[in-house]
Amino acid sequence: MNISKFVSPEIIFGRGSLSQIGESAARLGASRVFLVSDPGVIAAGWVDRALHYLNAAGLATETFSAITTNPKDIEVTEGVERYLASGCDALVAVGGGSPTDVAKAVAILASNGGRLTDYEGINKITRPLPPMVIAPTTAGAGSEVSQFTVVVDTRRKLKMSIISRSLVPDIAIVDPELLQTKDPQLAAATGIDVLTHGIESYVSLAATPLTDIHALQAIRLCAQNLRRVVVNRSDMEANTHMAMASMSAGLAFSNAILGATHAMTHQVDGLLLDQHHGETNASILPHVMAFNMAACPQRFREVAAALGEEVSGLSAEEAALLAIAATRRLIADIGLDLGLAELGLRSTDIPLLSRNAMKDACLVTNPRDATLAEIEDLFRQAM
Amino acid sequence: MNISKFVSPEIIFGRGSLSQIGESAARLGASRVFLVSDPGVIAAGWVDRALHYLNAAGLATETFSAITTNPKDIEVTEGVERYLASGCDALVAVGGGSPTDVAKAVAILASNGGRLTDYEGINKITRPLPPMVIAPTTAGAGSEVSQFTVVVDTRRKLKMSIISRSLVPDIAIVDPELLQTKDPQLAAATGIDVLTHGIESYVSLAATPLTDIHALQAIRLCAQNLRRVVVNRSDMEANTHMAMASMSAGLAFSNAILGATHAMTHQVDGLLLDQHHGETNASILPHVMAFNMAACPQRFREVAAALGEEVSGLSAEEAALLAIAATRRLIADIGLDLGLAELGLRSTDIPLLSRNAMKDACLVTNPRDATLAEIEDLFRQAM
Numbered sequence: 001m002n003i004s005k006f007v008s009p010e011i012i013f014g015r016g017s018l019s020q021i022g023e024s025a026a027r028l029g030a031s032r033v034f035l036v037s038d039p040g041v042i043a044a045g046w047v048d049r050a051l052h053y054l055n056a057a058g059l060a061t062e063t064f065s066a067i068t069t070n071p072k073d074i075e076v077t078e079g080v081e082r083y084l085a086s087g088c089d090a091l092v093a094v095g096g097g098s099p100t101d102v103a104k105a106v107a108i109l110a111s112n113g114g115r116l117t118d119y120e121g122i123n124k125i126t127r128p129l130p131p132m133v134i135a136p137t138t139a140g141a142g143s144e145v146s147q148f149t150v151v152v153d154t155r156r157k158l159k160m161s162i163i164s165r166s167l168v169p170d171i172a173i174v175d176p177e178l179l180q181t182k183d184p185q186l187a188a189a190t191g192i193d194v195l196t197h198g199i200e201s202y203v204s205l206a207a208t209p210l211t212d213i214h215a216l217q218a219i220r221l222c223a224q225n226l227r228r229v230v231v232n233r234s235d236m237e238a239n240t241h242m243a244m245a246s247m248s249a250g251l252a253f254s255n256a257i258l259g260a261t262h263a264m265t266h267q268v269d270g271l272l273l274d275q276h277h278g279e280t281n282a283s284i285l286p287h288v289m290a291f292n293m294a295a296c297p298q299r300f301r302e303v304a305a306a307l308g309e310e311v312s313g314l315s316a317e318e319a320a321l322l323a324i325a326a327t328r329r330l331i332a333d334i335g336l337d338l339g340l341a342e343l344g345l346r347s348t349d350i351p352l353l354s355r356n357a358m359k360d361a362c363l364v365t366n367p368r369d370a371t372l373a374e375i376e377d378l379f380r381q382a383m
Numbered sequence: 384m385n386i387s388k389f390v391s392p393e394i395i396f397g398r399g400s401l402s403q404i405g406e407s408a409a410r411l412g413a414s415r416v417f418l419v420s421d422p423g424v425i426a427a428g429w430v431d432r433a434l435h436y437l438n439a440a441g442l443a444t445e446t447f448s449a450i451t452t453n454p455k456d457i458e459v460t461e462g463v464e465r466y467l468a469s470g471c472d473a474l475v476a477v478g479g480g481s482p483t484d485v486a487k488a489v490a491i492l493a494s495n496g497g498r499l500t501d502y503e504g505i506n507k508i509t510r511p512l513p514p515m516v517i518a519p520t521t522a523g524a525g526s527e528v529s530q531f532t533v534v535v536d537t538r539r540k541l542k543m544s545i546i547s548r549s550l551v552p553d554i555a556i557v558d559p560e561l562l563q564t565k566d567p568q569l570a571a572a573t574g575i576d577v578l579t580h581g582i583e584s585y586v587s588l589a590a591t592p593l594t595d596i597h598a599l600q601a602i603r604l605c606a607q608n609l610r611r612v613v614v615n616r617s618d619m620e621a622n623t624h625m626a627m628a629s630m631s632a633g634l635a636f637s638n639a640i641l642g643a644t645h646a647m648t649h650q651v652d653g654l655l656l657d658q659h660h661g662e663t664n665a666s667i668l669p670h671v672m673a674f675n676m677a678a679c680p681q682r683f684r685e686v687a688a689a690l691g692e693e694v695s696g697l698s699a700e701e702a703a704l705l706a707i708a709a710t711r712r713l714i715a716d717i718g719l720d721l722g723l724a725e726l727g728l729r730s731t732d733i734p735l736l737s738r739n740a741m742k743d744a745c746l747v748t749n750p751r752d753a754t755l756a757e758i759e760d761l762f763r764q765a766m
Contacts, residue, residue, distance in 0.1 A: 002397050002398060002399075003395060003396070003397035003398075003399060003400045003403065004395075004396050004397055005393065005394065005395050005396075006391075006393070006394040006396065007393045007394075008389075008391045010388065010389070010390045010548070011388065011389040011390075011593065012386060012387075012388050013386070013387050013388075013389065013591065013593065014385045014386035014387055015385060015386075016385075016386060017386045020386065165393070208396065209600075209627050210394065210396065210627070210630075210631075213596050213597070213600055213631075214596070217592075217596055244592050244593070247593075248593075248596075
């Protein structure tokens with residue numbers, strides 16, 4: 001018996017679709033909306049735009065934006081207090097992965113009580129969440145379509161993954177116009193996050209034919225468009241393709257989970273805090289691909305083809321090596337070929353990070369079994 | 384502004400997944416389930432199996448199976464009376480497109496009142512529907528994932544399409560084991576329905592990148608597996624691929640709508656009543672493809688490639704012709720190369736059918752504008 005499950009929110013996609021955010025929240029029964037965002041998104045003007053559409057739909061609003069990159073449990077705690085005090089009955093996020101994951105975490109605690117650590121892992125949420133509408137401003141986290149929220153546990157200094165069907169938002173509004181205000185570095189970092197989601201979910205032990213088509217589409221679109229959005233933020237064709245890539249990758253990893261790269265990245269993010277998750281992925285991904293290759297060379301052959309490599313006539317192993325080389329090239333071309341040491345990690349951190357990575361939910365679906373020594377070795381290679 | 388919407392139910396896919404039907408309905412809050420099926424599915428034993436799982440989950444049940452192929456408004460009326468009298472609070476369908484579409488139609492009238500014709504067209508349903516779980520026993524209609532229900536209006540003698548977001552079931556349980564009891568003729572007819580959904584949604588004016596990947600996957604899987612399931616109903620690999628094809632095609636057409644083939648087929652089905660919808664599609668599809676080709680040759684080139692044709696070095700027009708030839712070959716190989724006259728249509732029926740086809744919701748998204756005279760001509764070609 002090999003049963004797979006696939007969940008997806010309703011998706012509203014296209015240039016100008018942010019205009020649907022008010023009627024979307026209203027359709028879900030909202031009357032007072034808690035809008036989660038961050039200072040950068042507010043400065044770019046997207047929050048004002050969203051508030052306009054929400055108010056036009058007759059909804060009262062409360063804005064919460066005290067959020068940093070790699071969002072933290074203490075920020076969630078503050079958000080929950082604000083949510084409960086304001087009498088809101090629905091959540092909207094306008095932003096990248098951080099505001100989205102905070103909105104989801106606030107939704108959990110506001111309706112289920114307790115602490116975030118109570119819900120760490122898979123399907124621990126029992127009571128229904130308030131309606132949620134998400135409008136991403138980055139092509140990255142894919143959280144607008146996923147059943148994940150990932151929040152830093154500031155005490156343990158790691159990122160905890162909360163994975164639950166009810167964390168899939170009700171409606172994802174994916175408007176590529178919103179991607180134009182990302183700076184090049186953020187476009188690069190979030191784009192590599194998309195690529196990592198595509199590759200890890202495609203080789204995941206929980207991959208299914210339904211997740212595969214989304215994963216391969218995401219990889220293909222990243223290979224064709226990521227360099228373009230980094231050099232030209234107003235290239236709307238490339239932005240539209242990256243928005244689609246991010247969403248496809250989100251649908252893939254939401255249902256197929258991830259692998260060792262994310263299991264390791266989550267620990268680095270929780271320790272360094274200010275380092276963008278995508279940059280950490282860029283440092284680790286090629287090494288994990290090389291480690292995983294022996295477990296599923298045929299899958300990596302398909303990754304190579306999706307990356308645009310010519311694989312006809314090659315053995316699976318030869319093609320898999322091309323996948324790794326193409327990934328390294330893409331990472332270098334957008335300026336993210338940095339070691340973890342350059343990001344600020346010390347080699348004395350590796351033993352603790354490795355022990356925590358062994359407990360991360362994402363490691364369970366990595367295609368190759370990894371021992372503690374092997375994870376330590378991968379961290380060292382990535383330094 | 385080019386905004387597209389994509390909705391999908393939660394999907395539970397895989398051999399043995401019917402076992403999830405009880406807990407799925409329970410999770411949606413059901414206490415007394417109205418199970419819609421038909422005599423063939425009951426004889427195959429699947430209803431007993433489903434009832435076992437529903438009862439094991441603590442749910443009371445009421446079975447309704449007075450349904451024929453091309454389900455009729457009068458059957459829906461009887462179903463609604465039974466539903467309301469029995470005090471049920473959720474619907475489950477175990478069967479092909481007919482029981483599924485009846486379950487959806489019962490759900491509409493039980494919660495929104497009025498008559499089915501009140502809801503014909505797009506997004507006319509205003510009040511929420513009871514929870515719905517669908518387990519298909521054919522790889523065909525794709526109704527388990529779609530926002531369509533198609534029911535015969537016995538007065539007007541046509542099939543009316545009701546299309547609404549709330550008609551997407553809450554949970555689709557796609558268990559390929561259930562496909563083993565289809566006879567070869569039903570496997571052929573339902574399989575051509577899948578192919579038609581894939582092709583029409585791929586060339587639809589409302590196609591989006593999100594529907595495209597599902598449409599192409601459906602076409603590809605039909606080309607590779609439909610002949611196999613017709614000659615060997617216990618070929619579980621091919622059955623699993625056809626189950627996936629049906630679901631993918633359903634997700635594609637649910638969100639991209641269809642075209643002239645379905646606009647025409649709906650009229651024939653409503654008149655002949657006992658003819659399987661898939662056989663009617665088989666008679667009409669190649670002629671509509673030839674008619675549509677000029678509007679989007681590049682799209683038909685992709686259809687040809689998905690059908691397994693070698694298209695490199697060919698012009699889009701040359702490749703499109705291969706798509707039509709391959710479709711004709713597949714239809715002939717499974718014994719469905721019949722004219723509409725052989726199915727019982729008289730040429731004197733064509734003027735009325737053509738006028739009604741011009742009003743069918745599916746014609747709006749056909750890639751080539753069609754006049755009444757052109758639709759009449761297509762009917763004549765298909766005789």
